[in-house]
Amino acid sequence: MSQQEQTTDSQSLTLVQAVRDGLYGEMQRDEDVIVMGEDVGENGGVFRATQGLHEEFGDQRVVDTPLAESGIVGTAVGMAAYGLRPVPEIQFLGFIYPAFDQIVSHAARLRTRSRGRFTCPMVIRAPYGGGIRAPEHHSESTEAFFAHQPGLKVVVPSTPYDTKGLLAAAIRDPDPVIFLEPKLIYRAFREDVPDERYTVELGEAAVRREGTDVSVFTWGAMTRPTIEAAENLAEEGIDCEVVDLRTLSPLDDEAILESFQKTGRAVVVHEAPKTGGLAGEIIATIQEEVLLYQEAPIGRVTGFDVPFPLYALEDYYLPEAARIEDEIRETVEF
Incomplete structure (x- = not known):
């Protein structure tokens, strides 16, 4: 707001x-x-x-x-x-x-x-x-x-x-x-x-794209490739809701849970390494609070558990629209 x-x-x-x-x-x-x-x-x-x-x-x-x-x-x-x-x-x-x-x-x-x-x-x-x-x-x-x-x-x-x-x-x-x-x-x-x-206002997420099939949570630079992936998948009949968290502490738990209750499926996208990343906290919050709405395992699209690579491998390391699309498809088709 x-x-x-x-x-x-x-x-x-x-x-x-x-x-x-x-x-x-x-x-x-x-x-x-x-x-x-x-x-x-x-x-x-x-x-x-x-x-x-x-x-x-x-x-x-x-x-x-x-x-x-x-x-x-x-x-x-x-x-x-x-x-x-x-x-x-x-x-x-x-x-x-x-x-x-x-x-x-x-x-x-x-x-x-x-x-x-x-x-x-x-x-x-x-x-x-x-x-x-x-x-x-x-x-x-x-x-x-x-x-x-x-x-x-x-x-x-x-x-x-x-x-x-x-x-x-x-x-x-x-x-x-x-x-x-x-x-x-x-x-x-x-x-x-x-x-x-x-x-x-701090602590409030923003829904960048309304959808009914799967909630995709992200922030920062990853918001743009996530929206791109959602638009591409719309042509296949997959309707993604993209939620830009904006504030990571405190998390907008209400927005996260409300979106998940609507879709029953979720993917979290961040460029930080997977292990210990905030995707795990978001997933845990969903499963603690609204587990009975869950229709499929929650997916993660993240950087890899390695030091950030130089030059030639940089684009491979960062989540891109194609990798996000693949994870969303797998979640929706489960």
Whole structure:
């Protein structure tokens, strides 16, 4: 559900432009919002997601940091505890691990550790995922690490409209949010995005395609090949419902269960490795709550349990429409 603050004109934006637009709007709205990270200032970030913010807001609110992820996030935790709303950028999700201790031991626990005296209103932005022919550590999809940690919210947009609204909601949230941006589709398409500020509520999934035969749950960059697979299968008479989860922690259990009760079949698509991936949690939730509606084993289309491969094997590793179609057919025909 989206909440616009006022009706306004729109512009056609890519997903990465929507990130920048969301940051700009929240920095205008609230002077406590601070952007920080490696090269986010004068250079505008490695993907130019913060381009122009330094010129607009100055080096006290758009801060170029040393190349030290633990220091970036640790500093942001201190800022957040004392009333600011920092938005640190980690250039790639695969670079976040030096800051893992700061995230799970401090940011996620600050509210409970202080018995509510302090909160940690910060948003850690990180481009994630493969498909751009990047070297090692640049193609990680390890969202399950963070969804597993109580005290963190995990958000993964798949459209420019949602990106701006979800980012605004994340920045306004009183607790820490991991905001993962699917860089494969940073510039893949455009969508009309309102010029004015608005929010998209955290914790609510979006049904991207209504269907009756099988529910397909996905998020981020995998939403587009999943919709493509659904449209292809419609020509064969298979009617897929595609649910974009958008927020991975907290999961929108109500939307998941409602869709499954309608179709009785499900497939989960994510590019992270299969073992320990969030597909398993989604499947367990379905079987705990609505097992008696189940008509077939629930399928998974995921990355493989190997380090993300380089170049020649990258397209083979990532779920593509053809592989998604095969799993959906098998589920429907069971």
